[in-house]
Amino acid sequence: MYRLLFSLVFSRMDPENAHHLAFRVIRLLPTLGFGRLVERFTAPDPSLAVEALGLRFPSPFGVAAGFDKDGFAVRGLGNLGFGHVEVGTLTAIAQPGNERPRLFRLIKDRALVNRMGFNNGGADAAAGRLSRLARRTHRPVLGVNIGKSRVTPVEEAAADYERSARVLAPHADYLAVNVSSPNTPGLRGLQELDALEPLLRTVRGAAGDTPLLVKIAPDLSDDEVRRICALVVLLGLDGIIATNTTISREGLRTSAAEVERIGAGGLSGAPLAARSLEVLRIVREQVPTGLCVISVGGVETAADVQDRLDAGATLVQGYSAFIYRGPLWARQINRDLLRFRRARAAVLPAAPAAP
Secondary structure, eight states: OHHHHHHHTGGGSOHHHHHHHHHHHHHHHHHTTOHHHHHHHHOOOGGGOEEETTEEESSSEEEOTTSSSSSSSHHHHHHTTOSEEEEEEEESSOBOOSOSOOEEEEGGGTEEEEOOOOOBOOHHHHHHHHHHHHTOSSSOEEEEEEEOOTTSOGGGHHHHHHHHHHHHGGGOSEEEEEOOOTTSTTSGGGGSHHHHHHHHHHHHHHHTTSOEEEEEOTTSOHHHHHHHHHHHHHHTOOEEEEOOOBOOOTTOSSOHHHHHHHOSSEEEEGGGHHHHHHHHHHHHHHSOTTSEEEEESSOOSHHHHHHHHHTTOSEEEEOHHHHHHOTTHHHHHHHHHHHHHHHHHHHSOOOOOOO
């Protein structure tokens, strides 16, 4: 049903307008009283729960940053079956983002290109909303992703992130430092160790007891990934999110002319899957078993999620496939994950009887 709706309606709409329409419906689920009713149909089985970061995640599968930039639809996304929602990217200073059009579908590739530019209402505006949300007992785990304000010079980035962390960390279950979006000038340069180490030290101090993770790009070399892993361990951070969108355009089915017309931006979706999985494996090899590793990039099916979990991911996130799979996406993944686990359990040898 959703495939037909997407083909006949959503695919003909401007992608950002279609997102806003779907977002409004999701946001209204709990406020209109439908949320708990929907949840009866979508809630993950309790056996899928994951303990990480000192938290209980109802499912290993959650929503990546970018879908809910300001934290308006967290409860509605939870009603749809997502175990956690990472809101943002939020910046210390409110900003409109880049000029439209800034979101594009590559339907043949089941991918998106975005150059949104961290459009959000700012950390202060979000803090009150997230504070009220954090006090609710019935909600998904709440992650908050922070980035550099566009007007802030790169040399003042640490202070900018610090302000966001102080405002938002008290209301977050975990905090994610985004230094890997390609849509803010100079941001990816912050992944260089001489810039990243003092920035993360500053944010860690501002975050207090809130678990702190850093989100990295898929376009780093393998050695750069390893060096960042070593820094994360050295600083005592709680985890790594791998990966953000890519600036690569290799291997696309969409015509070169169409890709050129779309222009700059971060590519997400199916074409990112292979590199995202590679980076996950590198990260898992480099960090302690107990460090939380969240895998994101090219995840669409429960098989994709299970592959990431088997490769060492603690949790898995998705975003782009939401556009192609529709509102029952999380439900389907949770149902199939449960089926995979039951099938595996059925073929495992029985434990020997006690003497």
